[in-house]
Every structure is written in structure tokens, then in C-alpha cells.
Amino acid sequence: xxxxxxxxxxxxxxxxxxxxxxxxxxxxxxxxxxxxxxxxxxxxxxxxxxxxxxxxxxxxxxxxxxxxxxxxxxxxxxxxxxxxxxxxxxxxxxxxxxxxxxxxxxxxxxxxxxxxxx
Amino acid sequence: xxxxxxxxxxxxxxxxxxxxxxxxxxxxxxxxxxxxxxxxxxxxxxxxxxxxxxxxxxxxxxxxxxxxxxxxxxxxxxxxxxxxxxxxxxxxxxxxxxxxxxxxxxxxxxxxxxxxxxxxxxxxxxxxxxxxxxxxxxxxxxxxxxxxxxxxxxxxxxxxxxxxxxxxxxxxxxxxxxxxxxxxxxxxxx
Numbered sequence: 001x002x003x004x005x006x007x008x009x010x011x012x013x014x015x016x017x018x019x020x021x022x023x024x025x026x027x028x029x030x031x032x033x034x035x036x037x038x039x040x041x042x043x044x045x046x047x048x049x050x051x052x053x054x055x056x057x058x059x060x061x062x063x064x065x066x067x068x069x070x071x072x073x074x075x076x077x078x079x080x081x082x083x084x085x086x087x088x089x090x091x092x093x094x095x096x097x098x099x100x101x102x103x104x105x106x107x108x109x110x111x112x113x114x115x116x117x118x
Numbered sequence: 119x120x121x122x123x124x125x126x127x128x129x130x131x132x133x134x135x136x137x138x139x140x141x142x143x144x145x146x147x148x149x150x151x152x153x154x155x156x157x158x159x160x161x162x163x164x165x166x167x168x169x170x171x172x173x174x175x176x177x178x179x180x181x182x183x184x185x186x187x188x189x190x191x192x193x194x195x196x197x198x199x200x201x202x203x204x205x206x207x208x209x210x211x212x213x214x215x216x217x218x219x220x221x222x223x224x225x226x227x228x229x230x231x232x233x234x235x236x237x238x239x240x241x242x243x244x245x246x247x248x249x250x251x252x253x254x255x256x257x258x259x260x261x262x263x264x265x266x267x268x269x270x271x272x273x274x275x276x277x278x279x280x281x282x283x284x285x286x287x288x289x290x291x292x293x294x295x296x297x298x299x300x301x302x303x304x305x306x307x308x
Binding site: 026027028029030031032033034036080081082083084087 | 125126128129130140141142143144145148149150151152153154160
């Protein structure tokens, strides 16, 4: 059940900090090899909390053993995909890099599943 | 021949054979978003050595002392190039090819002399192929066309080289006893 009374202001109030997001243009290919796209960074205020077991079930099987967190933010985070102009955003949390796997849009805020890349 | 050059030659050959551009023939398993539109994902598997590698020695006296002779391994490997062909088109129409058609185009084009000659420059020769298998998959709520095609080929063995020295001349002296004067020293040079 989604609590519709949860608002963008609540996100800011419950924020665990500000985080740097690396936004990546989609990779191109040269002689069959991927060439990473240009990157830019932005700073978001967000609440980053551990994921639940139910969150993990929303991911492909091979990804369920990877450390996962949930990020609530008022800034839209991007997930890569075929036809997308961007690869998935990378979020810096606690000195580590986390890749956005899934984003849900709610009125005024976003809920993203992010996974550690290393 | 270096491995990157061999890989480049494979991409060029399959792009030419399929009619797809260079952005749509890619090596598999990379961390990158899939191209849009029809594309072919390549991977190499099953590299076997059907014979025994040989050594070719070449002498170049301009190389540094002790490295005048190059010993290079020559040989070839029998490899399988796996093609996985994707397209949103599941049934060919004029102007849009499904993966079966793309696979068949590749298979037919690999018999063309110009394409084979270009590949041969990189040491690649195509031997044969597997059936084109149509294995469509569901992405979200639609089928996406997917076909596989394995191509057997010869590729050159990886470059392995070492150097050895070239003896240009030997000089010395032989000391002979029992003659006059005794001993006698005779210098020599070759």
C-alpha cells in the first residue's frame, strides 16, 4: 500500500544526505567495442536506506545477491535500456558506487533501487 | 597478427555480410546498453589447435646485438564465431529484415570472394556454419526476433616472439707447443 500522504517535503526531512549522481550518455560502439559516453554529475538530496527482501524479488535472479539499497529522492534518476539516451545513473553512497536498477515515479518523488557495483 | 586486429576483422566481415553498420555489430557481454534496431552480438568460443605450431626464424642484423634473430610462432586455431542476431522485426517485410533473413544474408555473403579476401588479410578463413536457429524471446509484452548462427573459421595463433643472438665473427689465438719458437701463438679470425 502506497502512502499517498508521503510528499517531497518528507523526502527532504528524512534525507540521509546529499549524494553525487553520475549521469552517463549511452555508450557507442567502435569496431564492436563499447565506448563509454560522456558523463556529467549532479547532486541530489536523498534518503538512502537498505532494501528489503521484497525489493530484491523485483530484480532478476542474478542480481539478488548484490548489496542493494533504496534511494528516495525528488530528482528523477535514470535507468538505462535499449533505445535510451542514457546508461543507468551511478550514485555515490558511503564512498561506494551504486548503479540504478529500477525507478518508480510517485507524485513529487522517486523511489530507486540501486546496487553496489563493486 | 594481434587479437584486436582479428576481432576488428570479424566485426568488419560480419557488418559487410549483414549490411548492418558498425554501430550494430558488437561484441557480447560488454557493460553497455544494447543498440537500437537490428543488431548482431558476436562472441568467440571453442578455440582448438588442429595441428602443431611452428617456428619461423628471421635474421635482421640491424636489431640490437644479441637480438638479431627473431623466432616467431606460427600456427592457427579453429574457432567458432557465435552470432546472436536481434531484431524487433519478427517477420521480414520489404525494407525490414527479421533475424532469420539477416542470418541467411550473412551466411550467403561469407562465400563472396571479396569478403573472404578481406578477412584473409587478418588471417581469418571461414570454413562452415551451423543452421540458423530462430529463437524469438519475449521482451516486456512483445516478441523480439532472435536467431543464432555459429560460424567455424580459422584464425591465426597469438603472436609469440623471442630473440636470439647472431654470431658475426669469432677472433682468438691458438697457442701451439713443440714448434720453434715454443710456444707459438697463431691468431685467427672468422
